[in-house]
Amino acid sequence: MRRQEILQNIQIENNMDLVKARQTVRTIAKDLNYNIVNQTKLITAVSELTRNVLVYAGKGEIIVELIETDIKKGLRITVTDEGPGIHDVDLAITDGFSTGKGLGKGLGGTKRLMDDFSIQTEVGKGTEVVIIKWMDSNKL
Amino acid sequence: MSQKIPIVKINENLIVSFLSDIDDTSALELQSELLQRIHEGKITGVLIDLTVLDMVDSFLGRSISNIARSSAIMDAKTVVVGIQPAVAITLVELGLELEGAFFALNVEDGIELLNELKKLKYDFGGINEETRNSSEYPD
Numbered sequence: 074m075r076r077q078e079i080l081q082n083i084q085i086e087n088n089m090d091l092v093k094a095r096q097t098v099r100t101i102a103k104d105l106n107y108n109i110v111n112q113t114k115l116i117t118a119v120s121e122l123t124r125n126v127l128v129y130a131g132k133g134e135i136i137v138e139l140i141e142t143d144i145k146k147g148l149r150i151t152v153t154d155e156g157p158g159i160h161d162v163d164l165a166i167t168d169g170f171s172t173g174k175g176l177g178k179g180l181g182g183t184k185r186l187m188d189d190f191s192i193q194t195e196v197g198k199g200t201e202v203v204i205i206k207w208m209d210s211n212k213l
Numbered sequence: 214m215s216q217k218i219p220i221v222k223i224n225e226n227l228i229v230s231f232l233s234d235i236d237d238t239s240a241l242e243l244q245s246e247l248l249q250r251i252h253e254g255k256i257t258g259v260l261i262d263l264t265v266l267d268m269v270d271s272f273l274g275r276s277i278s279n280i281a282r283s284s285a286i287m288d289a290k291t292v293v294v295g296i297q298p299a300v301a302i303t304l305v306e307l308g309l310e311l312e313g314a315f316f317a318l319n320v321e322d323g324i325e326l327l328n329e330l331k332k333l334k335y336d337f338g339g340i341n342e343e344t345r346n347s348s349e350y351p352d
Contacts, residue, residue, distance in 0.1 A: 088236050088237055088238055089236060091236065091237065092234045092235075092236050095234070095268065096234065099267065109297075109298075109299045110298075110299040110302055110303070112267075112299070113267060113268055113297075113299035113300060113302070113303050114299075114303055114306075116267065116268045117268045117269070117270050117303050117307070120268060120270040120272075121270050121271060124237075124270070124272055179270075179271050181308075182271060182306070182307035182308060182309075185306050185307070186303065186306060186307070
């Protein structure tokens, strides 16, 4: 990584922070000239992950970073909480699986929308999801 | 501090325009208010306008689908209009097809579709009977 810079730090505590998280990421993606489809995918992914934090952990944090390698530039978004963690990660990212009030499309769907998706979780300790969307991403 | 989404009644249709920064609570409130209005009577259609919405995540998608499906069992059809191209792509990739709703490009086409759906119902006493007799569905 040639460069990484924290652009924004968002605390997640209630429903209105979900709206705020979407607005913040939308503004950043727009400023960086992401095309409209990738802007939409980023906002949607952040919305899914933020809601997971609210539903399962109650509160958490989002860090939005600008990252740059020798050949590409993009946004890395890290969403962390100190909630109950996920027992079976493979199952959690399978479509149709949900222990909450969602459709079970959240995590698997988020993974499909991004160029990179990683999740670290420990039962009883919390969860950290890191997503990356490159600026010239042609992934459909 | 959730924002209330206004519901407009035109003839026998209810029309709602989602706000761009809709929060979860408002979406849930909208659902129960729409059903209450349908329950009060004389409503045959619901039109949901998503023109200003720049994202539909799994929660919102489920809310819209729930409105459409619960309206249907209260005898009102739901038409969703104004979906932006980027939102359509994202919805399909998420695997959300807004089950239970009909679709039209804009509000004008949506109202026309609702009127057609209503006419079908009154002319034939139901869409099912008609499709069953149609040659497109041979035994």
